[in-house]
Amino acid sequence: MRFAIVGAGWYGCHLAMALDALGMEVQVFEQHSRPFHEASGNNQFRLHQGFHYPRHHGTRMQSRDGFLRFVERYPSLSGPIRHNIYAVPTYDSSMDFSTYRLIMTATGVEFSELGTSPVTLQHVSGTLATQERVLMMSRARDYFQRKLGTRLVLSHRVGRVEETAGHVMVDGKIFDFMIDATWGHLTQPAIEVFYEPTMLLYYEGPVDFPAITLVDGPLCSVYPTEDPQIYTLSSVAHTPLGQYATSGEARARLAEVNGAMVQAKVQEMEAQISHYFPAFRDVFSFVGPQLAIKTKPVGNHDDRSCSIARHGRIFTVMSGKVDTIFTATERVLSLLEMTVSASGETETTLRDDIVTIVA
Ligand SMILES: Cc1cc2nc3c(=O)[nH]c(=O)nc-3n(C[C@H](O)[C@H](O)[C@H](O)COP(=O)(O)OP(=O)(O)OC[C@H]3O[C@@H](n4cnc5c(N)ncnc54)[C@H](O)[C@@H]3O)c2cc1C
DSSP: OEEEEEOOSHHHHHHHHHHHHTTOEEEEEOSSSSSSOSGGGSSOOEEOOSTTOTTOHHHHHHHHHHHHHHHHHSTTSEEOOSOEEEEEETTTSSSOHHHHHHHHHHHTOOEEEOSSOSSOOOSEEEEEEEOOEEEOHHHHHHHHHHHHGGGEEOSOOOOOEEEETTEEEETTEEESEEEEOSSSSSSOOSSOEEEEEEEEEEEEOOTTOOEEEEOSSSOEEEEEOSSTTEEEEEETTTSBOOOBSSHHHHHHHHHTOOHHHHHHHHHHHHHHHHHHOTTHHHHOEEEEEEEEEEEEESSSSOOOOOEEEEETTEEEEEOOOGGGHHHHHHHHHHHHHHHHHHTTOOOOOHHHHSOOOOO
16 A cells, blocks of 8 residues: 655654554655654653643553653653653642642553652642653664654645545655545644644753652643753743644744844743742753644634544644654554455445254
8 A cells, every 4th residue: 555644744744653563655745845844843842641631541552652652662752851840830730739730640641749849939739750761763764764763754745635546646646545644734624623833942051950840720831852951941821923724824823023022022921930940040041933723623622632634545643742653553543444454345244143953
């Protein structure tokens, strides 16, 4: 079977490797001259375990299981974090510390409760230390580029997709199936989504400084990156630059970003983190912004799980977090098997198995 995969982010690259391992022929089309140029190369690089999603069971389950599978499948593509703290603010969190801790205990993820935090925090009622890791993004980019080799077609923006009898044509080339792994930028995912342009901030700081994540609600976090002295500062309240119905509108918004907007975000986000971690400005110095687009499901819920839809010969990926790439593979294979077995199989019933004995 020949698969065209559009998009060389985490999802497209992982799906290509998984299908290739099963003996399928794959070709990955990427519009940029390198993989991981969009959201996969511009995010907070957190390998989630579920601690960020106390309000969504399905997302936590996918992250908890995906984390373990990720570490096993790609051992060199994430790294440990010496101190990784989740802290629950006393007044600004949507849930109290005891409820948060109870949800995480019920989730079955490992953590320890911190009596004393390795950094001085204020307005916080409790802290947990977790084993969540950091994604090694540049290593991942090189890894997939090397492993996929000529199966990765760079600088090719897919524009025309047509389904014909028994095939799908991708820019005039014939395939059995196509997977849209563009996070909704080629075709809209099956669920209703909106596009959120985002600005994270890069900071320089000391090696091995703890990761600090404040939960739950419109809060903020400082997280390490693959570079031991570079950290990201993210804020649920201030990172988004709006919500748009189309990918084109979100891109146009990103193109408007200027120095004044960046400075305003620096002020807002530093003020927010300093409220809980007063030494932030003494420890970290601003380096520059990071811009990306997040595709999110419509609704006032916290569902960030991954889902796959299939229409005819075209699969559409609604990406969750990076750790949920395994859910994507399973769903693609499952939807594939369903049609393969549906075609040409005759259904039998229990009555067919009842033995007839001639008297
Ligand atoms: C600000 C921010 C912070 C985040 N933090 C985290 C985090 O800490 N941990 C985590 O797990 N997840 C995080 N995420 C989510 C994570 O980034 C996504 O889950 C993941 O990158 C999605 O990967 P993807 O392959 O689906 O999409 P992408 O990485 O966006 O890849 C899609 C690819 O498709 C290509 N493409 C689009 N259209 C075409 C076309 N017509 N032809 C050819 N190529 C095309 C694009 O160039 C792109 O390379 C964050 C996201 C954002 C925006």
